[in-house]
Amino acid sequence: MKSLYIKTMTYSLFLLLFMSCKKDETKVVAGNGTAPVLTATQSTLVLDSTKKTQNAVTFNWTASSFGYSAGVSYAIQIDLAGNSFKAPKExxxxxxxxxxxxxxxxxxLVNQMGxxxxxxxxxxxRxxxxxxxxxxxAYSNVVPITVTPYQIVINYPSLYVPGSYQAAPNWTPATAAKISSVAGNQVYEGYVNFPDGSTDFKxxxxxxxxxIIYGTSAAGTLSAGSGGNLHVDGAGYYLIKAxxxxxxxxxxxxxxxxxxxxxxxWSTDTPMTYDxxxxxxxxxMPLSVGALKFRANGAYDINFGDNTPANGKPVYGGANIPVTVAGNYKIVLNLSTPGNYTYSISKQ
Known part of the structure; x- marks a missing residue:
């Protein structure tokens, strides 16, 4: 009898322990998380390179609950509009x-996104x-924002072009135009505007x-540390290579x-004006749906297209630049910073 009593009590205790464990288990089962609510302090941003350290935008969101005491981790995802977050920056x-x-x-970040x-x-x-x-x-609501980025300038190895064309004081290397070597191979290129009919430079x-000062002893050749001034007749916008x-x-x-x-x-050029x-x-000018390229001197010897997809960075001989919506556009080609050329096609 005593043995039966002990067995009964042991079974009861085991059953109670099992029920307790089962009850504890139900406490740690996580459910679906509640969606955070996302807000942004700005929705339209025109970024200014002179204000690099200032706050551009702050995203805030409410806490999400999974019905579980463990900590919830968060991330921000940013993607191009209409891309359905297929390849977001997280x-x-x-x-x-x-x-x-x-x-x-x-x-x-947005330059990396193209x-x-x-x-x-x-x-x-989101x-x-x-x-x-x-x-x-658990994903929040989607917040749309519009961002206008500025150019990130890469400082490549460069030569300075001091000369008579500079505003006073001329012949000043520190304020002169530059030509740069993107590949770092001692081959330099850049575009410089010479406003005078006759220009000397080094x-x-x-x-x-x-x-090192580079002059010349004959047209087309350089002399390191010696030589006379390089010279050009005729005002204009020159592609300079060295x-x-x-x-x-x-x-x-x-x-x-x-x-x-x-x-x-594709057989008639539309002239651009130098500012x-x-x-x-x-x-x-008005543009229709189609494509375009930039070219110099009415020929394809010097022309710019772009990569695919187009990102506003001209490429010599690159792919045609698409125009997907007809309208009136301002087209700008900026070749003033060697190695950092840009263009924009903005609907007016």
Whole structure:
């Protein structure tokens, strides 16, 4: 009898323990997370390179609950509008409920995403909450923002072009135009506007006269550390190339235009006008659905297209630049910063 009593009590205790464990288990089962609510302090941003360290935008969101005591982790996802977050830039923020971007940080990010410099680009932002890979994440509402980025200038190895064409004080390397070597192979190129009918200049390896000074003893050849001034007759916008290894240089006067079925024809150029103040070539005109290119001197010897997809960075001999919506456009070609050429096609 005593044995039966002990067995009964043991079974009861085991059953009670099992029920207790089962009850505890139900407490740790996570459910679907509640969707965070996302807001942004700005929805339209025109980024300014003179305000790089200032706040551009801050995203805030409410906490998500999965019915579980473990910490919830968050991230911000940013993608091109209409891309359905197929390839978003994701920034993990751990347990924080906010993410701020400086002007510089946001500009770097949207340049990586392929937004065109100087043109308003449409993006979509959402917050995502997770507790582990076992459970589906909870996504916030989608917040649309419009961002106009500025150009990120890469400082390539350069030669300075001091000369008589400079505003006073002329012959000043520190304020002279530059030509640059994108490949870092001692082959330099850049575009310089010479406003006078007759221009003398030299190349210097530093923004002063303390480095190597390149002159010439014959047209097309360079002399390192000696030689007379390089010279050009005729005002204009010149493509300048120099090879300090082969000690050669060339000067090609250029006049720019656009051509393509978007402009009306692949056989007729539309001239662009040089803006001396802003150092850009520009034209405003109606464009139809189609494509276009930039070319110099009415020929394809020097022409710019773009990569695919187009990103506002001209490429010599690149693909045709698409125009997907007809309308009146301002087209700008900026070749003033060597190695950092840009263009924009902005609907007016």
């Amino acid at each position: 920034i993990a923020v751990n347990t924080a409920l906010t993410q701020a971007y400086t002007v510089s940080d946001l500009n770097d 937004l065109t410099v100087g043109v308003a680009g449409k993006l979509e932002v 917050a995502v909450a997770t507790i582990s890979s076992t459970y589906a994440p 190349f210097t390896s530093t923004p002063d006269w303390a480095g 090879d300090t290894k082969a000690l050669t240089y060339s000067l090609t006067k250029t006049v720019w235009s656009i051509i393509g079925d978007a402009t009306g024809s 001396v103040t802003n150092k850009v070539w520009t034209v405003t």
